[in-house]
Amino acid sequence: MKTYKIIEGLEQRYNQYTAEDRLVWKTLFERQMQQLNQVAHSSYLDGLENIGFSAYDIPDFREVNERLRKTTGWEIVVVPGIIDQPNFFNMLANKQFPSSTWLRKMEELDYLPEPDMFHDAFGHMPLLTNPTFNAFFQEIGEIGKQYIHLPRIVEMIGRIYWFTIEFGLIQSGKELQVYGAGIISSFGETKYSLSDVPAHLPFDVKTILRTDFDNTVIQDKYFIISSFDQLLASTREIKDELLKAINDVSVPK
Numbered sequence: 001m002k003t004y005k006i007i008e009g010l011e012q013r014y015n016q017y018t019a020e021d022r023l024v025w026k027t028l029f030e031r032q033m034q035q036l037n038q039v040a041h042s043s044y045l046d047g048l049e050n051i052g053f054s055a056y057d058i059p060d061f062r063e064v065n066e067r068l069r070k071t072t073g074w075e076i077v078v079v080p081g082i083i084d085q086p087n088f089f090n091m092l093a094n095k096q097f098p099s100s101t102w103l104r105k106m107e108e109l110d111y112l113p114e115p116d117m118f119h120d121a122f123g124h125m126p127l128l129t130n131p132t133f134n135a136f137f138q139e140i141g142e143i144g145k146q147y148i149h150l151p152r153i154v155e156m157i158g159r160i161y162w163f164t165i166e167f168g169l170i171q172s173g174k175e176l177q178v179y180g181a182g183i184i185s186s187f188g189e190t191k192y193s194l195s196d197v198p199a200h201l202p203f204d205v206k207t208i209l210r211t212d213f214d215n216t217v218i219q220d221k222y223f224i225i226s227s228f229d230q231l232l233a234s235t236r237e238i239k240d241e242l243l244k245a246i247n248d249v250s251v252p253k
């Protein structure tokens with residue numbers, strides 16, 4: 001996977017968004033909200049409102065940062081694309097969310113070679129307003145930072161990240177709902193993830209740490225949390241299990 005270097009002081013060039021960019025944002029936003037109002041967790045929907053996103057304006061990160069810093073201590077830092085793991089974990093640990101600023105084209109609404117701003121902003125940022133969720137997010141950064149020199153362990157942490165922050169589902173009463181940014185920012189996957197086609201498994205740290213995924217195809221399984229409290233509380237078990245894996249001499253380091 002191609003990764004980009006962090007460029008200090010990179011900013012969103014807000015006045016350079018084109019009419020097509022604004023149309024892409026509006027089209028994706030409206031299309032997604034028709035589904036998400038029914039099936040996204042209330043923390044996401046509340047977060048979307050609190051962070052001030054709408055179909056009519058591409059988010060201005062200066063405004064987003066003003067709100068986020070005041071309410072959560074988090075901030076958005078502009079990056080050119082996917083960044084390397086040490087920087088990524090460091091940023092999360094420092095309550096910084098790396099985000100791209102470019103938008104896909106009208107003819108590629110459903111196809112994305114790399115995450116664009118619709119994924120990064122619309123998918124990820126609203127839940128940053130939830131203190132329990134963002135504490136988990138930060139903790140993943142802390143854990144990743146600690147084990148960055150051990151690729152096998154980083155891979156396991158990546159699985160937790162993948163099956164929660166990107167592709168997590170949550171049980172809310174009788175309703176199965178979406179909260180992972182990879183699902184939330186995808187029209188097809190929102191419907192698919194809640195359908196009877198993929199496997200729906202209970203959130204289980206030990207299982208997830210040992211479950212491979214393929215980021216080039218649609219998922220065949222999703223793990224379901226019962227609450228964000230459960231997610232945050234799981235960091236203790238994640239740390240214990242990683243320590244066990246490090247001490248397991250039968251597995252190559």
Ligand SMILES: [Fe+2]
Binds near residue numbers: 119166181
């Ligand atoms: Fe993402």
